[in-house]
Amino acid sequence: MARYAKEHKQVTRQRIIEKAGQRFKQDGIDGSGISTLMSDAGLTNGAFYAHFASKDDLVAHVVADELRTQVARYGTARPGRPGLEDLVRDYLSPEHRDHPGVGCPSAALLDEIGRCEDGTKQAYTDGARAIVEEIAARLAPEDPRSARGKAIGLFTMMVGTLQLSRALSDRKFADEVLEEGVENALAFMR
Template sequence: MARYAKEHKQVTRQRIIEQAGRRFKQDGIDGSGISTLMSDAGLTNGAFYAHFASKDDLVANVVAAELRSQVAMYDTLRPGRLGLEDLIREYLSPGHRDEPGTGCPSAALLDEIGRCEDATKEAYSEGAKAILEEIAARLAPGDPKSARGKAIGLFSMMVGTVQLSRALSDQKSADEVLEQGIENALAFMR
């Protein structure tokens, strides 16, 4: 019986983290209260503290999980630079821009993460480091450390491009930012 309870608690915790990840990316960390987050997970507010010490604890766990998921996605890409080109085109697509709840946590939450507590910043730093390592390994498979600076530039360019495109009210201009971002990122890779 205790094993079931422990497994059930872990599944419930994971459901809260996944639902909160979508909600945070869609509405922002500050725009998502505990009651909404728990409702999204199909639970009552009272259940929250059985899983997390505070909202800040949840945020740190969500950021870590979101970035782990993003890093795992690199395994589904084609090998090397071809996979990185595919990633750039998908990342800088209207679909990614228009669906922040299912997209990259960096593009959706970076400004808020910068104002979060240390645990969230640490979770983000660890995840971002893993993403940069994945990009660097694709840019220079024989010597990823040599491509770290380029990986930082490429990742920053991609995140900023999506953020700028999301902020524009004119659809044509927003699409132009994405198209130019793809060209810039592919040129930067070379």
């Protein structure tokens, strides 16, 4: 009785969310229009409102999805501090800096999220908690709660460093920021 497989809409919706995540991280939330987002997903603007109530609604789901994905990916690194050091080096790399579309959502969107409506901030809050816990668990596997503060510091320094490096027009300075960032993060961890 139906034209599509019953999962079809869910699949489409997920594709919209994932493509929108890339686009937002590249061009910003305000900088990405509905038409562009839908065309990224291989659809036209008209189909958008069959999937989401509004752009804000999409943004909240994208933020949640992005953070969930990030936490899942971080969970696959080798365990404990060595894995965390890998993550730091990977995070503060020129590749990550130069490809925001497939990178950390916080580095790309954090200040814009701070200006979003509450639904989006709520989604971000949940994700941020999970990230902090993931980092804390690696800093102090035996007592993660004791490392919460340090985990927050490490995370914020990484995000700020990547953002700063992206905002600099002088490549030498931008590279220096990343290199010092790795030093600083590793020093701060210990």
